[in-house]
Amino acid sequence: MTRIAVIGLGSMGFGMARQVLGAGHVTHGFDINPDAESRFRDEGGAEGALPEIAQTLDIVGLVVLNAEQTETVLFGPDGIVGQMRKGAVIVASATVAPDFAREMARRCDEAGVLYLDAPVSGGVVGASSGTLSVMAAGRAEAFEAARPYLDAVAKRVFDLGAESGAGSAMKAVNQLLAGVNLAVMTEAITFGMTQGVSPEKFMEIIPQCAGTSWMLEDRVPQIVNGDYTAKSMINIWPKDLGIVMDIARSAGFSAPITAATLQQFLAAAGIGLGHEDDAALAKLYARNVGLTLPGEG
Amino acid sequence: MTRIAVIGLGSMGFGMARQVLGAGHVTHGFDINPDAESRFRDEGGAEGALPEIAQTLDIVGLVVLNAEQTETVLFGPDGIVGQMRKGAVIVASATVAPDFAREMARRCDEAGVLYLDAPVSGGVVGASSGTLSVMAAGRAEAFEAARPYLDAVAKRVFDLGAESGAGSAMKAVNQLLAGVNLAVMTEAITFGMTQGVSPEKFMEIIPQCAGTSWMLEDRVPQIVNGDYTAKSMINIWPKDLGIVMDIARSAGFSAPITAATLQQFLAAAGIGLGHEDDAALAKLYARNVGLTLPGEG
Known part of the structure; x- marks a missing residue:
């Protein structure tokens, strides 16, 4: 049983989280807007605050707005990377600069956490129907670890190679x-x-x-x-x-x-x-x- | 038997003239470049200088470069409209302003010659294979008279209504x-x-x-x-x-x-x-x- 958190329950993230849930995984949904979190729990999302469950997660899907939010979630005061177990994977889907993605991958690597640079294409319709295209780059282990999540949200995963940044x-x-x-x-x-x-x-x-x-x-x-x-x-x-x-x-x-x-x-x-x-x-x-x-x- | 002239044997016009010829019509090809004219006669194009055969034509396809060349061919010193029989049709395919097309249609109308505002889309490949799209506007009689030519050069003819200019x-x-x-x-x-x-x-x-x-x-x-x-x-x-x-x-x-x-x-x-x-x-x-x-x- 794979344990997955989707962080960022906006128009894209909510649909993706729902797909992950529908695929049978233990799925947590987090957002700065508590209403979105409670709506997702109402649909069957798993209970528990992020600091309490972070170490149980296999995959974290990051569907936040931009680079700043990405960095805050990963390495801010309550940054999740420091709390995750070794070998778990971050799947980062905000639209960011390639250099930023490379920097995030490097810092995750230092912490023993895998990083997949994985922006998506396909819009709200693709997100809500599990038919997104993912433009992904990262090490083979990151692809492998992210597979249950990618299978749930994407129709197509383009493999852009081992170096994060190429997806972005x-x-x-x-x-x-x-x-x-x-x-x-x-x-x-x-x-x-x-x-x-x-x-x-x-x-x-x-x-x-x-x-x-x-x-x-x-x-x-x-x-x-x-x-x-x-x-x-x-x-x-x-x-x-x-x-x-x-x-x-x-x-x-x-x-x-x-x-x-x-x-x-x-x-x-x-x-x-x-x-x-x-x-x-x-x-x-x-x-x-x-x-x-x-x-x- | 329909008698057709294609005026302008550039990369588009030559291919279109060849399609018209291949459809079995008596086909004349004219160009300011005599080499293009002789190349077309070598392929089976009909003989005869434009002033000599103008009054025999049912259809004139105009595949020149621009508005200036269109006006020269139609109404210049050797303008063809004055030599054509009543009820023959001009099919004008240069990319021109809608106002210019309306002006040409009005002047042809005064001379008793039909005018179809008929720019094309599909490029050299479409021209050489008879698969152009034609964006056509003009009176029903103009469409009717132009039919043998349109059938030879186009896969699709969009009927944009009775008023010339809409095609352009x-x-x-x-x-x-x-x-x-x-x-x-x-x-x-x-x-x-x-x-x-x-x-x-x-x-x-x-x-x-x-x-x-x-x-x-x-x-x-x-x-x-x-x-x-x-x-x-x-x-x-x-x-x-x-x-x-x-x-x-x-x-x-x-x-x-x-x-x-x-x-x-x-x-x-x-x-x-x-x-x-x-x-x-x-x-x-x-x-x-x-x-x-x-x-x-």
Whole structure:
């Protein structure tokens, strides 16, 4: 029987924890929000405060927001790494810089705890259905120890090699692409509206043309239906593309298309769209040219 | 027996003319380059100078570069519209502004010649295999008259309604998306290289993730194989995205992601990559950060 804790019960982590629980493992769920913790216990999550059960855990899945939270959970004042048994594994899924992932892996290694650099792709839908893609890098023992958890949350695990950081690098590449492809969809659909191309015609035709993308096909229905209930928030993108631009700048890499995209997401968050679905970036474009989107006005 | 002329025997037009010929129609091919004309006659193209045969034509497919060439062919000193019989049809496939297409349709209408606003998508491969997508707008009679030509060159014909301009608008939307999706692929693959993600790993993993796009999957092999033989040239994009930005500015529409992308294609053309395949935009990024791409160095 594998004992697993998922730390971070947000929109991604809660779904992943539920999958782990459904796979039959003893599953603890922790969050800074006690409501999320009690909701997870109501669904069958195991009892016990983290300091009390840390030494019993085989796997800790870390689904927190960013590098700062990752470091606090692992090595902060109540850091979990110091309390875990040797050979247990951290599966770290926050979007972070590759250098940061390498640093975390090194420090876990010093403490005798395995570390898998394992950011995920697939969104809230993937998390809640156990069909995420995991971009994983770490030692073979870390992969082996993490297997029950990975089997529960992921449809695909990409093995990016033994050195932590490679998973986070691939995640950054994917986020760069996903963010730009999403944003340019909103640029194109509103541009089309200024030329008499309705959102419905756009959705009917573009998916069959060279201009299509995974993000376009996934998000364009939100705009056509005027439903911006957040599956994935605008606020995710200033964070994730900010990480990409930080990494790029550190590497002396000029990324002007990503830079322009980041500015659009920042502006959208700035006018109060941060908690809406990320397809609501279309509202920024519409506002800038006086268009009325489906479901508005 | 339908008599058809294809005007413009470049990389797109030559393939389309060959498809029309293969469908069994009397097919003339014309180009400002006499070598292209004689190559097409060698393949079975019909004899006769344009002024001599213009009045015999049922359909004229216009596959020239831009609005200026379109207007010259139709209404210039030797303009063909004045020589064509009433009820014959112009099928105009250059990427042009919607307003320009409406103007051409109006002037053809005055001369009793039908006009189909019919830009295409699918590239050189689509042109040479008769599998283009056509984004067409025009009166029902124009669609009807153009049918033998459309059947020969296209796999799909999207009917965008009776008003010319709508086809060109949809084409502009598609080009905006395709250009950005292509360019950001080159930004992402080179960014990844700075973080240890090899082009091979990129090609293996990203097509299975949320960051993928039609253009990414179509063009990434060029970079991985280091083969920039032009299927579609860098030089196409300053032209096509320039048209998009002109239309956008006329509409008071701010398109910052497309704008950033256009600058990258201009810079790539500026450093001498204009006649290479458009995936060679990766070379601009690589040069800016000192990377060596596959097949280089």
